[in-house]
Amino acid sequence: MAEQYAGFNTDNLALEEILCSLPVGLQQHSLRARSKASELAMIHKIDSDKAGLAGLCHDIARHMSGDELYLRAKGYGIPINSVEESNRILLHGPVGAEILIRSCGVDDSEIIEAVRWHSSFNVGLGPVAKCTFLADKLDPNKSSRFTDMEGKYRLATKSLDKAILAFIEEDVMNMLNNGSEIHPASIEARNWLLGLVS
Ligand SMILES: [Fe+2]
Ligand SMILES: [Fe+2]
Numbered sequence: 001m002a003e004q005y006a007g008f009n010t011d012n013l014a015l016e017e018i019l020c021s022l023p024v025g026l027q028q029h030s031l032r033a034r035s036k037a038s039e040l041a042m043i044h045k046i047d048s049d050k051a052g053l054a055g056l057c058h059d060i061a062r063h064m065s066g067d068e069l070y071l072r073a074k075g076y077g078i079p080i081n082s083v084e085e086s087n088r089i090l091l092h093g094p095v096g097a098e099i100l101i102r103s104c105g106v107d108d109s110e111i112i113e114a115v116r117w118h119s120s121f122n123v124g125l126g127p128v129a130k131c132t133f134l135a136d137k138l139d140p141n142k143s144s145r146f147t148d149m150e151g152k153y154r155l156a157t158k159s160l161d162k163a164i165l166a167f168i169e170e171d172v173m174n175m176l177n178n179g180s181e182i183h184p185a186s187i188e189a190r191n192w193l194l195g196l197v198s
Contacts, residue, residue, distance in 0.1 A: 007020055008030075008056060015057065018103070018104070026059055029139055030055070030057070033055035033056065033058060033059075033132070035052070036139070037051040037131040037134075038051055040131040041127070044131070046128065051127075051128045051135075054111045057106070058114065058115050058118045059136075060115075061092040061096035061099060064092065066087075066091075070088045072095045076102075082181075083184065090119055093117060093118050096116075097112045100115060110126055110128040113129050114128050119183075120183040121164060121168060121185065121189040122188065123188045123191075131160065134156050138152065145171075146171075152167065159197065161193050161196045161197050164193060165197060172190065
């Protein structure tokens with residue numbers, strides 16, 4: 001069995017080092033996301049260890065500045081759309097996924113897609129990515145951004161797809177009201193989820 005490292009109890013030293021170097025608030029958010037992703041996975045009979053690990057890793061690049069994310073994304077060859085170009089913090093998921101692959105040796109495609117798309121979500125994502133997206137959004141640190149977090153949590157215990165739809169739709173409405181740009185992956189994901197829940 002692989003050795004366990006103190007702190008985050010993963011069996012991946014490179015990942016442990018990155019997680020331990022994150023700002024304390026981000027470490028705490030990551031631990032809560034692991035717990036929530038794992039809980040949702042258990043409720044829906046999904047691999048809870050995998051969902052928990054994706055939740056734990058989802059924000060490993062969240063502390064970087066927009067300019068650093070942009071430079072790293074360019075360096076990694078990540079395609080950058082116009083919304084990400086002007087809202088560079090949106091690149092923390094794709095950049096975090098590349099760091100997991102390149103620096104931590106994580107090669108599980110479900111974990112990688114979960115981290116890559118945890119902000120915007122996207123069409124065709126699997127159950128681990130669904131739990132990770134919701135674990136991030138259901139965190140108390142998002143309670144000023146979304147209404148009825150308790151209701152959304154209850155919805156998530158019944159239907160991951162309906163809960164993700166609720167978060168995306170509220171986010172899109174807010175962005176429309178604020179005159180903000182909307183990530184095209186969120187729109188495509190919303191249309192896909194509408195088909196799934198109907
Ligand atoms: Fe994030
Ligand atoms: Fe997060």
